[in-house]
Amino acid sequence: MTDFFKGIPKIAYEGGDSRSDYAFRHYNPDEVVMGKRMEDHLRFSVAYWHSFAWPGGDPFGGQTFERPWFGETMELAKLKADVAFEMFEILGVPFFCFHDADVRPEGRDFAENTDRLKEMTDYFAGKMEQTGVKLLWGTANLFSHRRFMAGAATNPDPDVFAFSGATIKTCMDATKALGGQNYVLWGGREGYETLLNTDLKRERQQAGRMLQMVVDYKHKIGFEGAILVEPKPQEPAKHQYDYDVATVYGFLKEFGLEGEVKMNIEQGHAILAGHSFEHELAMAASLGILGSIDMNRNDYQSGWDTDQFPNSTLEAALAYYEVLKSGGFTTGGTNFDAKLRRQSLDPEDLILAHVGGMDVCAAGLKAAAAMLEDGGLEEARAERYAGWETDAAKAYLTSATLEDLETAVRSGPITPEPRSGRQERLENYVNRFV
Template sequence: MTTFFDDIAQVTYKGPESDDPLAFRHYDPTEVVMGKTMEEHLRFAVAWWHSFAWEGGDPFGGPTFERPWHPQDDMGRAKMKADVAFEMFDILQAPFFCWHDTDLRPDQGDYAGNLATLEEITDYIGTKMDSARTKLLWGTANMFSHRRWMAGAATNPDPDVFAFAAATVKGCMDATHKLGGQNYVLWGGREGYETLLNTDMGRELDHMGRFLSMVVDYKHKIGFEGQILVEPKPQEPSKHQYDFDAATCIGFLRKYGLENEVKLNLEQGHAILAGHSFEHEIAVACADGMLGSIDMNRNDYQSGWDTDQFPNNTPEVALCYYHILKAGGLGKGGTNFDAKLRRQSIDPVDLIAAHAGGMDICARGLKAAAAMLEDGGLETALTDRYAGWDSAEAKSMLDSDLGAIQSRVLNDGVNPAPRSGAQERLENWVNRFV
């Protein structure tokens, strides 16, 4: 045991009337919603990188967090960081966690050293998992921070960097498999370009497609039953990211024949950077059966950057879970808090309060989404709006041609009048639940 979270009791459900700042007011893990417990629906995960590895720096200032495991440059402190992580998982009753390899252990400067320390720390984490309730939602490789990745990983013009990336992902997949992970994520932090003057885009895309095919092949070779996920992410940090948004990723996966093997891990902050809402990105993925998992956070809408704050907008969250529930739920995916404290929130209790508040917001959103679905108001409105397409004549038109349709319009005097989309009425309806 460490002393980092001394005197902080386990967070429990105390109901909406509680004034305890470290209690769940809405998230009751055992409460049944639409046939499953809230814990089964939401599948919360703590992000190792923001919660434990991030030191509180920004482009204009250095670290503000002084943790006992800083600096993160040796394996002794890496193990202390793991000890603290599992204490926090217990305080929050968190069912899952997620990691990048460099979150768990310091970079050794060469592949052999990186692999050895990754195996050492995952063995240590595995012993902690033996007596903990918290499981691994997913692992991934950090192929964006070190200078070797400055021109990309799978898309790098240097084949040796491609080889280093492939070896790194293999090691991370092995570690994820060993720890019982339920997904593996490809997080393309620098898979894009800064200028087209030095970029062969077609070749880079082909290399990225081949890389992902290798990942899928290796998944089957080792018998990994989890999902392979890719994460759309625009403008971070390259001028143009190849995995810009959900629609772009779906098109990419189809081009390389991977649409039945790979799904999407969607993040609210990335949706905003792409000029979308999180609800939109989830709806796009659900429409194609490609939703895998979500990273729950929020952006500061004034900053224009991916600020990764904890969620606090119930209506926004509710509409996201509405589409998730409508599509059948998160499956093997989960709700990962890819969110970090503000630089001024330096106390250990801030880390607990941030997660507890985020879990409560998601619980409120989930319950509102379930109530909307059970009421059926939006579904009724959609059915009514598209009812014309249920007629035999309308269905046959889709199998017709332009000439036949023109003849019908002329012969029948088709001259449609506009009909209201009733947007404000529907927004008012949603507000009854949130």
């Protein structure tokens, strides 16, 4: 045991009347919602990078956090793991996620990176056996080191492409060894800043080929989890190849991967793409590629991905409505890809940020479930499109020609009149539940 969280109790559900900061008011893991335990619906996960590797900087200032595990030795990496698993137990979360660079120091070369990752994989395996905490997903950090300044899969240097692919392989091996339920690819540098030095067609082909190799390797090693791509617009590259769900789906179709790869969708990234979170979730669900989510929020007055903890029950309810409507998570879950504000220095801040986020998600889930069970939104949607249930209208989408449409109009009487979309009424309806 470490003493980093000394004096902080294990967080338990106490209900809405609790006055304690160290209690859940909405998140009751054993509460049954739509026939399933709340814990099994939400499948909470802690992001290793923001909680334990981030030093508290922003675009205008450097480190503000001082953590006893900060440093570039394997001993400190293991101390970091000890603290992390203590936090997982305090919160009672069932999962965590990590990049390779979060958990091991940077080595002299690829071989040393691999050896260090393997050592930490073995260390994690012991911690996971002791605590029962599982791995939601693993991934590779192919964006922080200067070698990736021009991308990883899309890099103009084939040596960087090879280094990136080899790193992905080692991270997939680690994820499989730890029983990870997904493997995520986030193309943080897979974009460009200027067309003056960029070959778009070549870079897309490189990215597609890398993803094909990932899928091939998944099947070769018998990895049973899902391969997930995480859309990421505008940051850091001005033009990203993985801009949003629709863009990524077109990319998957282009390379024959739409049946092999799903999406890990982040609220903050959706906002940067000019969408709502629920839009991206609904789009992915409609395409059959909704896999997992990163739960956070952005500062709506800032122009970058601020990765704050969620605090809006309304936003959470609209998001989980789409998740539940699609059938809920299978291998995916709710990963808190969120970080403290750089002035929130204390160990208590790290615990309480997650407590608040978990409670908001739980309240949102319960509101979403109540809306689905009530059925008001789906009834209104069905009524709006009811005209398409006639045989004549169905033929418009199958066998009809433009000449047939003209005949139908002329034989009328077809004089379409606009009908209200009832948006405000439906917004009022949603607010009854949150």
